[in-house]
Amino acid sequence: MIASMDLNASPLPEDDEEIYERHIEHYSLPEEHVESAVEISRREREERRKKLKRDRPDDHPVHVSQPQVLDHFYQNRNPKFYDKSRLPPGWLDCPSAGQEIGCIIPSKVPLGESFNDCIPPGKRYSFKQVIHQQRVLGRKILLVFVLGLEPLGLVIDLTNTSRYYQTTDLKKEGIKHVKIQCRGRDAVPDNMSVNTFVYEVSQFLLRQKSKKYILVHCTHGHNRTGYMIVHYLMRSQSMSVSQAINFFSEARPPGIYKPDYIDALYTFYHERRPEMVICPPTPEWKRSSDLDLNGEAVPDDDDDGSPIALPENHETDVVLTNDDILGDEIPQDQLQSLRLFCYHTLKLNAGVRGNAQFPGSHPVSLNRDNLQLLRQRYYYATWKADGTRYMMLITVDGCYLIDRSFNFRRVQMRFPCRHPTEGIGDGTHHFTLLDGEMVIDTLPDSQKQERRYLIYDVMALNHTPIIERPFYERWKMLEKEVIEPRNYERHNIYQSRNPYYRYDLEPFRVRRKDFWLLSTVNKVLKEFIPKLSHEADGLIFQGWDDPYVPRTHEGLLKWKYARLNSVDFLFEIGSDDREQLFLFERGRKKLMEGNKVEFRDVPDPPSSFSGKIIECSWDPDEHVWVYMRIRTDKSTPNDINTFWKVMRSIRDNITEEILLNEINEIIQLPMYADRIRIDSKARMHANAARRR
Numbered sequence: 001m002i003a004s005m006d007l008n009a010s011p012l013p014e015d016d017e018e019i020y021e022r023h024i025e026h027y028s029l030p031e032e033h034v035e036s037a038v039e040i041s042r043r044e045r046e047e048r049r050k051k052l053k054r055d056r057p058d059d060h061p062v063h064v065s066q067p068q069v070l071d072h073f074y075q076n077r078n079p080k081f082y083d084k085s086r087l088p089p090g091w092l093d094c095p096s097a098g099q100e101i102g103c104i105i106p107s108k109v110p111l112g113e114s115f116n117d118c119i120p121p122g123k124r125y126s127f128k129q130v131i132h133q134q135r136v137l138g139r140k141i142l143l144v145f146v147l148g149l150e151p152l153g154l155v156i157d158l159t160n161t162s163r164y165y166q167t168t169d170l171k172k173e174g175i176k177h178v179k180i181q182c183r184g185r186d187a188v189p190d191n192m193s194v195n196t197f198v199y200e201v202s203q204f205l206l207r208q209k210s211k212k213y214i215l216v217h218c219t220h221g222h223n224r225t226g227y228m229i230v231h232y233l234m235r236s237q238s239m240s241v242s243q244a245i246n247f248f249s250e251a252r253p254p255g256i257y258k259p260d261y262i263d264a265l266y267t268f269y270h271e272r273r274p275e276m277v278i279c280p281p282t283p284e285w286k287r288s289s290d291l292d293l294n295g296e297a298v299p300d301d302d303d304d305g306s307p308i309a310l311p312e313n314h315e316t317d318v319v320l321t322n323d324d325i326l327g328d329e330i331p332q333d334q335l336q337s338l339r340l341f342c343y344h345t346l347k348l349n350a351g352v353r354g355n356a357q358f359p360g361s362h363p364v365s366l367n368r369d370n371l372q373l374l375r376q377r378y379y380y381a382t383w384k385a386d387g388t389r390y391m392m393l394i395t396v397d398g399c400y401l402i403d404r405s406f407n408f409r410r411v412q413m414r415f416p417c418r419h420p421t422e423g424i425g426d427g428t429h430h431f432t433l434l435d436g437e438m439v440i441d442t443l444p445d446s447q448k449q450e451r452r453y454l455i456y457d458v459m460a461l462n463h464t465p466i467i468e469r470p471f472y473e474r475w476k477m478l479e480k481e482v483i484e485p486r487n488y489e490r491h492n493i494y495q496s497r498n499p500y501y502r503y504d505l506e507p508f509r510v511r512r513k514d515f516w517l518l519s520t521v522n523k524v525l526k527e528f529i530p531k532l533s534h535e536a537d538g539l540i541f542q543g544w545d546d547p548y549v550p551r552t553h554e555g556l557l558k559w560k561y562a563r564l565n566s567v568d569f570l571f572e573i574g575s576d577d578r579e580q581l582f583l584f585e586r587g588r589k590k591l592m593e594g595n596k597v598e599f600r601d602v603p604d605p606p607s608s609f610s611g612k613i614i615e616c617s618w619d620p621d622e623h624v625w626v627y628m629r630i631r632t633d634k635s636t637p638n639d640i641n642t643f644w645k646v647m648r649s650i651r652d653n654i655t656e657e658i659l660l661n662e663i664n665e666i667i668q669l670p671m672y673a674d675r676i677r678i679d680s681k682a683r684m685h686a687n688a689a690r691r692r
């Protein structure tokens with residue numbers, strides 16, 4: 001007895017599990033020959049005749065069978081048997097392509113000629129046919145696993161196999177082919193694949209001079225294809241997840257029909273899933289392939305025949321550390337273009353070696369010589385947080401954390417623009433460059449950990465560099481243009497009846513770092529730092545009128561508690577088992593002869609640290625360096641010049657008492673006394689206005 005079909009049957013995982021490396025192919029356009037429908041029919045008949053003759057010896061009886069559409073049932077039950085010529089389940093009755101979404105056309109996978117004997121007449125769908133049909137319609141197509149018919153066409157293939165077709169026809173048409181391998185079984189595409197997809201589509205559309213279409217396909221053109229297109233819509237236009245999902249479902253009915261894919265989209269973009277959003281039922285053409293001849297569910301057809309273990313969520317047990325890697329990897333081409341933007345914004349030369357170096361401003365250690373700068377220029381002070389240094393680049397398609405190795409990783413955050421007259425504008429920041437540090441706050445009552453990004457500078461606002469403006473202007477612009485619109489929107493969302501976006505689900509919180517008059521340094525050291533919910537190791541002195549200076553800034557001063565002065569070395573164990581410490585000099589390793597390191601209270605042997613960047617503090621009694629931690633955020637050691645400045649600071653030994661005595665004298669100078677009085681009044685007025 002055949003069981004009745006369950007209308008809510010779970011969709012069968014996509015049938016294309018085969019290892020395939022991501023690749024990009026780009027071909028020049030040869031002379032064009034358009035194959036007519038009659039020619040296609042004639043060629044297919046001839047191919048069938050030749051194949052029958054080739055497969056069946058003349059002295060054996062010939063039995064001509066119809067295409068075995070249900071072969072996959074047997075193969076699913078015997079995972080070790082794998083026929084590369086069998087059809088994907090449900091492919092025959094799945095509609096070929098949807099309507100265009102902008103310049104994107106969602107499609108099922110066109111199958112190559114090796115599948116012709118398995119496909120009944122009128123059901124074939126190949127690249128040759130797509131190209132021919134689109135020419136008849138007069139359409140110019142670019143594929144994202146769809147077909148392109150122009151000299152600069154693009155195909156983006158989201159399947160997890162190479163068995164469905166050869167790229168020969170694409171080569172003949174001069175179409176660029178991009179393979180983004182995404183497994184379809186019980187797993188949404190990973191974030192790196194999403195980033196690659198969005199970048200490829202954006203770059204193609206940016207570079208084209210006349211309108212061309214993009215064809216995108218997975219196996220059936222619904223779940224993976226829809227997931228990717230929704231991501232692209234979210235990052236290129238101002239819309240909610242619900243709107244983007246509806247756009248896709250209208251163009252490619254019934255849309256995304258796997259609940260996990262829909263849930264993943266809402267989760268990724270930190271949006272609440274409205275109750276009215278209902279996952280569409282599995283399409284009839286897919287449901288019919290989900291049951292075998294006995295009406296039983298067909299098991300997943302994984303490569304190894306075993307079920308996939310879904311990742312478990314242990315987030316509540318995770319201990320946050322400064323060494324955690326945040327965000328998602330991005331394509332190498334995108335990385336290079338974003339690096340160039342940073343270099344141009346900071347007016348740096350992007351040389352062959354230089355464009356891989358972190359361009360952010362670095363302070364120098366305070367010593368008795370540069371301490372005199374506090375007397376010559378007007379300074380403010382802030383605490384030196386013991387966190388992880390990051391610049392941040394905000395664009396319309398995402399926020400990117402930039403680490404000390406000058407690598408970019410994407411994080412999902414919202415940064416709305418300020419409206420000229422109201423609290424918030426329609427758009428989001430685009431190419432706004434910030435500088436700051438990531439800290440981990442431990443809340444005193446609950447001991448709960450929270451990540452917080454402390455922003456202390458802004459170098460570009462919406463593509464406009466502002467590095468030559470004085471620091472006090474940049475600091476005020478940071479609050480007005482970046483922080484206030486974000487806080488305003490968050491407040492309005494939380495006050496609304498149906499808050500759709502959840503700021504609390506973002507990977508970290510954001511605030512502007514405070515700077516204070518030099519006259520408050522005593523309170524900062526004695527009262528503020530001891531009460532911080534994260535670690536601090538000293539003070540930063542910022543010139544109030546200074547421009548932003550990339551890399552080493554001799555006027556940006558850091559004072560650290562003596563026991564915390566440190567240097568970042570490259571540690572290696574030589575062939576003779578000798579422990580060696582290296583720094584950089586003119587971009588090359590320099591062995592620091594006579595310098596030794598001790599790994600105190602560390603369970604791991606020294607050999608486990610070989611090849612790593614280690615931060616070390618100085619023990620003046622033993623005259624050795626003492627291991628503190630591995631610098632996972634850095635790929636190179638300190639420069640030799642930084643080393644000498646730290647050693648000078650250690651020798652000068654400017655204690656807290658000496659520093660406070662110096663500052664008490666400095667703030668009596670007319671330059672400070674007058675400006676402190678003016679700045680104090682201005683702050684009082686600003687605070688009063690904020691309270692109103």
